[in-house]
Amino acid sequence: MVDAPLNIVVLAAGQGKRMCSQKSKVLHEIAGRSMLAHVLASARSLLPNKLIVVHGFDGDRVKAEISEDDVIWVEQRERLGTGHAVLQAVPYLEGGITLILYGDVPFISGRTLKNLVQLCDGDQMSLLTAIINDPAGYGRIVRGFDGKVSQIVEHKDANAQILEIKEVNTGFMAIPTCRLKEWLGKLNCNNSQGEYYLTDIIAMASQSGLGIGTMHPSDLIEITGVNDKVQLAQLEREYQEKNAFALMESGVQLADPNRIDVRGTLVCGKDVYIDVNCVFEGEVRLGDGVRVGPFNLIKDATILDNTRIEPHCHLVKCFIGKDAVVGPYARLRPNTQIEDSVRIGNFVEVKASHIGLGSKVNHLSYIGDAEIGEGVNVGAGTVTCNYDGVNKHKTVIQDKAFIGSGTMLVAPVQVGSGATVGAGSTITDSVEAGDLAIARSRQINIAHWESPFARKKQ
Ligand code: UD1
Ligand code: CA
Numbered sequence: 001m002v003d004a005p006l007n008i009v010v011l012a013a014g015q016g017k018r019m020c021s022q023k024s025k026v027l028h029e030i031a032g033r034s035m036l037a038h039v040l041a042s043a044r045s046l047l048p049n050k051l052i053v054v055h056g057f058d059g060d061r062v063k064a065e066i067s068e069d070d071v072i073w074v075e076q077r078e079r080l081g082t083g084h085a086v087l088q089a090v091p092y093l094e095g096g097i098t099l100i101l102y103g104d105v106p107f108i109s110g111r112t113l114k115n116l117v118q119l120c121d122g123d124q125m126s127l128l129t130a131i132i133n134d135p136a137g138y139g140r141i142v143r144g145f146d147g148k149v150s151q152i153v154e155h156k157d158a159n160a161q162i163l164e165i166k167e168v169n170t171g172f173m174a175i176p177t178c179r180l181k182e183w184l185g186k187l188n189c190n191n192s193q194g195e196y197y198l199t200d201i202i203a204m205a206s207q208s209g210l211g212i213g214t215m216h217p218s219d220l221i222e223i224t225g226v227n228d229k230v231q232l233a234q235l236e237r238e239y240q241e242k243n244a245f246a247l248m249e250s251g252v253q254l255a256d257p258n259r260i261d262v263r264g265t266l267v268c269g270k271d272v273y274i275d276v277n278c279v280f281e282g283e284v285r286l287g288d289g290v291r292v293g294p295f296n297l298i299k300d301a302t303i304l305d306n307t308r309i310e311p312h313c314h315l316v317k318c319f320i321g322k323d324a325v326v327g328p329y330a331r332l333r334p335n336t337q338i339e340d341s342v343r344i345g346n347f348v349e350v351k352a353s354h355i356g357l358g359s360k361v362n363h364l365s366y367i368g369d370a371e372i373g374e375g376v377n378v379g380a381g382t383v384t385c386n387y388d389g390v391n392k393h394k395t396v397i398q399d400k401a402f403i404g405s406g407t408m409l410v411a412p413v414q415v416g417s418g419a420t421v422g423a424g425s426t427i428t429d430s431v432e433a434g435d436l437a438i439a440r441s442r443q444i445n446i447a448h449w450e451s452p453f454a455r456k457k458q
Contacts, residue, residue, distance in 0.1 A: 004096030005049040006117060007177060009089045010039055012103030013056030013076040018228040024058035025226070026103035027065055030236050031243075032263020032281055034065060035226065038106035044070070045110030046117065049096070052089045053103070081195030082171075083187040090181055099174045100198070105225040107239060108172065112217050120174035124211030127202070128172035130223055131216070138168035139199050141214070149212040152199035156192045169199060170223040179210060255294075269305065293327065301332075304340070318350075321357075339374075353384075356399070369411065370395040379405035379423060386411045398433065 016025025026036035036053070043051055052072045055062045056079055063073055076088045086100060097120050099113065112128065119126035127149065129141050139152045140162050152169050153162050183201040191197060205212055217223050221239065226232045244257035252268045254260055259276040266280045269288035278292055282300035286292070290303050293311040303309065303320045310327030317334035320326060326344045333351035338344065342355050345362035353367050356374035361367055363380035369392050370384050376397050384395040385408055393411035397403065401415045404423030415421060416433030425439040 005094040005177075006046060006096055007050040007052065007089075007093045007098040008043045008046065008048040008101060009086055009093075009098060010036070010043065010051075010053045010101045010103050011082060011085045012036055012062065013054050013079055013085050014104070015057035015079075016104065016227065019232075020229070022058075024055075024062050027058070027062060028226070028229075028232055030106050030226070030232060031239050035106040036062065036066060036103045039101055039103055039108065040066065040068070040071070042108050042110045042113060043099075043101060046099070046113055048099070049094055050092055052092050054085045054088050081189065081193070082198035083184060083196035083200065086180070086198055087184045087187075087196070090184060093177050093181070095177050097174050098177045098180050100172065102171050102225060104227075105171065105223060106235070107221050107224065109218070109222055112215075112222055113172070115215060116172060117174050119213040119215055120176065122176055124213050125173065125175040125179070125205055126213040126215065128170045128217060128223065129167050129214045130170055130220060131166050132168050132220075133166065135166050135168045140165040141167040141169060143167075148206070149202060149214060150206045151203035154191065154193070154197060154199065170217070171225075172223070173198075175201070175205075176210075179205065179208070264299075275311075287322070296327075367395075369393065370397065370409075372397045373399035373401070373417065375400045376403070377401075378403045379407065381406045382409070383407075384409045384411055401431075 012026045014025060019025045019028065027034045050072060051070055052074055054074050054076050056076045059075055072092050074088045074092065076085050097117060099117055101108065116126050116128050137155050139154045140158055141149055142151045142153055142162060142165065144150045183204045186204065187196045187200055189196050202212065221242065224235055226235055240261055241257065243262050244254055244260050247268065248254055248257060251270055253273045255275045260274060261279045264280065264282040266284050268286045271288060272286050272290050274292045275294040277294055278296045280298050284298050285302045287303060287305035289306040292309045295312045296309055297314050299316045301315050301318050304322040306322055307320050307324040310325065313327040313330045315332045318332040318336040320338045321340035323340055324338055324342045329346045330344045331349045333349065335352040336350045337354045339355060339357045341358045343360040343362055344350065347364045348361050349366045351368040353370040353372065355372045358374055359372050359376040361378040365378055365382045366384060368384050368386040371394065382403050386392050386395065395409045395411045396414040398415065398417035400418045402420045404421050404425065406424045407421050408426040410426065410428045413427055414430040416431055418434045419431045420436045421427055421431065422436065422438035425437060427437060427439055431437040
């Protein structure tokens with residue numbers, strides 16, 4: 001049934017009381033995105049015909065936070081069990097195969113799901129099971145003498161003999177849709193929890209002669225669910241540790257694999273070094289030989305070869321060329337493009353600006369909406385005054401210009417190539433190439449000034 005339609009149903013109606021939260025459990029973030037968003041990303045990698053999320057508690061917020069419009073939302077008004085939850089999705093199911101996922105098990109991989117779907121065909125359903133040392137809480141996989149799965153018994157309904165079984169139901173399963181529909185209609189809630197258990201269809205499958213194929217995930221993190229904030233933090237650490245080891249195995253040098261957080265994708269060239277306590281968000285690319293100092297937050301950025309990021313920088317949606325040095329304590333805001341060999345120093349903020357090859361902005365400056373050429377030197381404490389209270393205006397500084405310390409550049413304004421601006425100037429008119437502009441009131445010295453302090457003493 002490889003080409004049969006595929007429906008994916010994600011169960012996400014539970015409140016998750018133990019999260020002690022006003023928002024739905026599945027909206028809690030792990031590695032920088034909600035648990036539900038992780039699950040949906042893996043689900044989408046299978047290119048399903050239908051992607052259905054069963055929501056309940058806090059449903060409006062859940063819907064609002066998932067921006068993609070490929071999801072069919074189905075409400076489960078009363079939380080009567082996993083079988084009842086899947087039943088809500090039945091009107092939307094096409095034929096073929098239905099794959100069931102949980103919204104609070106975030107790291108299930110697309111590859112495992114593909115294998116699970118491939119194990120399912122018209123004559124067989126498939127279950128993802130795992131062997132666990134401490135299986136408490138899980139439904140147990142019961143097998144007959146022939147080794148075939150005969151039923152799943154929930155922990156709360158299990159006798160002592162069944163509680164000994166260490167093979168558990170992870171909850172992930174793929175079933176021929178027509179059989180699923182038939183069996184969901186036959187479920188009852190005669191069990192210790194008074195719920196409609198999805199797992200009861202396994203016994204029906206076994207009795208009907210449908211094959212039940214089982215497989216294990218490649219890593220237990222794939223099937224680890226979250227019930228409270230302790231487990232959320234533990235799973236986050238487990239994920240970060242695995243990610244850090246994968247980075248090191250690919251050649252990245254980490255000062256301490258326990259002190260890096262990747263909330264998105266970090267792609268590194270050769271011989272990248274990352275010091276402690278750095279956070280990478282969104283899509284970050286680091287070229288060969290990039291060095292990232294301690295305590296940096298880098299989000300949606302590309303940094304080319306051999307550039308050095310000194311400690312305590314905040315870099316968001318920006319591009320930095322080769323051989324540059326940024327920081328310590330620099331802030332690069334969205335739409336900033338820094339060319340090769342640029343130097344951005346301490347307490348410098350740059351927003352929506354382009355800074356050309358080899359230019360320097362070394363100390364205590366604000367550069368916003370600016371186009372800065374090559375070989376420019378911007379002195380300490382320079383501010384592009386880009387905002388008049390309503391509109392933003394552009395500052396242009398051409399190649400090799402020299403801006404003295406403490407300059408206010410009142411935009412729109414242009415400083416021509418090779419021009420010089422005297423320190424402390426407030427520049428409101430453009431400066432021609434090669435000119436010197438000084439715009440400050442002349443200094444007045446008053447001789448023999450009697451200070452108020454001196455007067456008081458008399
Ligand atoms: C379920 C399985 C159990 C398995 C375990 C794995 C059943 C009856 N039991 O148990 O065999 O070992 O998961 O973690 O299926 N949900 C709804 N609506 C409901 C009930 C649940 O959407 O009415 C959702 C929850 O939000 C959650 C998932 O279904 O994402 C699983 O529900 P949960 O109550 O955690 O099931 P378990 O008792 O853990
Ligand atoms: Ca659970």
